[in-house]
Amino acid sequence: MSLLSVRNLHKTYGSGARALPAVRGVSLDVAAGETLALVGESGCGKSSTARIVVGLAQPTSGSVSLAGEDLHARVHDREVRRRAQMVFQHPDQSLNPHFTVARTVAEPARLLVGGRDIEDRVVEALRTVGLGPEYRARRPRELSGGQQQRVAIARALICDPELVVLDEPTASLDQSVRSRVVALLERVQQERQVGYLFISHDLTTVRRIAHRVAVMYLGRIVEVAPTEELFENPQHPYTRALLAAAPVPDPRRRKRVVPLRGETPSASDLPTGCSFQSRCPLVHDRCRTTQPQLEPLAPDHAAECFAVASRPEHLGVVGSDGRP
Numbered sequence: 001m002s003l004l005s006v007r008n009l010h011k012t013y014g015s016g017a018r019a020l021p022a023v024r025g026v027s028l029d030v031a032a033g034e035t036l037a038l039v040g041e042s043g044c045g046k047s048s049t050a051r052i053v054v055g056l057a058q059p060t061s062g063s064v065s066l067a068g069e070d071l072h073a074r075v076h077d078r079e080v081r082r083r084a085q086m087v088f089q090h091p092d093q094s095l096n097p098h099f100t101v102a103r104t105v106a107e108p109a110r111l112l113v114g115g116r117d118i119e120d121r122v123v124e125a126l127r128t129v130g131l132g133p134e135y136r137a138r139r140p141r142e143l144s145g146g147q148q149q150r151v152a153i154a155r156a157l158i159c160d161p162e163l164v165v166l167d168e169p170t171a172s173l174d175q176s177v178r179s180r181v182v183a184l185l186e187r188v189q190q191e192r193q194v195g196y197l198f199i200s201h202d203l204t205t206v207r208r209i210a211h212r213v214a215v216m217y218l219g220r221i222v223e224v225a226p227t228e229e230l231f232e233n234p235q236h237p238y239t240r241a242l243l244a245a246a247p248v249p250d251p252r253r254r255k256r257v258v259p260l261r262g263e264t265p266s267a268s269d270l271p272t273g274c275s276f277q278s279r280c281p282l283v284h285d286r287c288r289t290t291q292p293q294l295e296p297l298a299p300d301h302a303a304e305c306f307a308v309a310s311r312p313e314h315l316g317v318v319g320s321d322g323r324p
């Protein structure tokens with residue numbers, strides 16, 4: 001059984017002519033000890049999905065279950081809330097500047113766990129993220145960006161969650177600090193078998209930390225695959241364009257991709273059929289009338305594209321040797 005199971009999730013903000021569908025039929029699973037990365041452009045629905053998964057926002061429809069428990073039916077149940085925690089983007093904004101580190105880290109434990117050992121829990125949570133007890137009395141302004149993010153991770157870990165949703169956890173960190181925070185997350189996962197839903201624009205970090213990657217475009221998952229499979233053999237035209245725009249260590253391995261055209265449509269005025277049609281170099285008549293669905297292409301690899309499902313060689317992609 002999956003640790004996290006999301007099924008046909010929809011989230012629409014507003015209503016009527018002002019309705020803005022942010023999440024449109026997302027289904028995903030995360031196993032214990034697994035990292036699933038969610039990637040895609042800003043506004044594609046990643047953060048809305050994340051907030052729903054930890055119970056900070058209600059879905060319009062669909063279900064989220066954690067180890068078989070319906071999260072939204074029991075959103076006020078402290079034990080269910082304890083099991084899924086979140087690390088927010090920009091720790092300098094998510095940490096209360098007036099709270100000491102001890103108070104910040106202790107807060108979820110006081111709310112969701114209780115008991116008399118909270119001070120011990122704080123020390124243990126700080127130790128887990130590599131901070132000594134001397135940090136308890138400090139405030140966020142007295143910490144570096146990396147230390148702030150470690151405090152944010154300690155705050156998420158103090159309740160001993162089974163799932164942690166990480167929303168751009170390394171976005172504000174420089175390269176060396178980012179690498180240390182990723183190493184910390186990997187170690188915690190190995191020690192505790194915690195599942196991560198890892199949201200990021202940073203494809204280099206995604207490739208390092210994720211076991212599988214799901215690519216979102218305008219509220220839908222358009223491709224999902226094991227990480228190396230996705231990076232080495234992307235199928236959906238949007239995934240190919242996204243990866244082609246990212247830096248690669250060896251430019252000779254960069255794949256040539258038919259460039260995207262057109263503009264991203266407004267989420268409040270989506271076309272009939274495939275949402276990617278206005279930018280897709282492979283668009284054909286069926287794409288303008290029918291919404292494609294995620295179709296399996298290989299074990300654990302699925303994509304939402306008529307062209308991929310029928311004729312993958314027609315994606316117009318060749319390697320550096322000129323062959324498809």
Ligand code: SF4
Nearest residue numbers: 274277280287305306
């Ligand atoms: S379904 Fe059609 S428009 Fe959509 S990505 Fe595939 S080829 Fe392009």
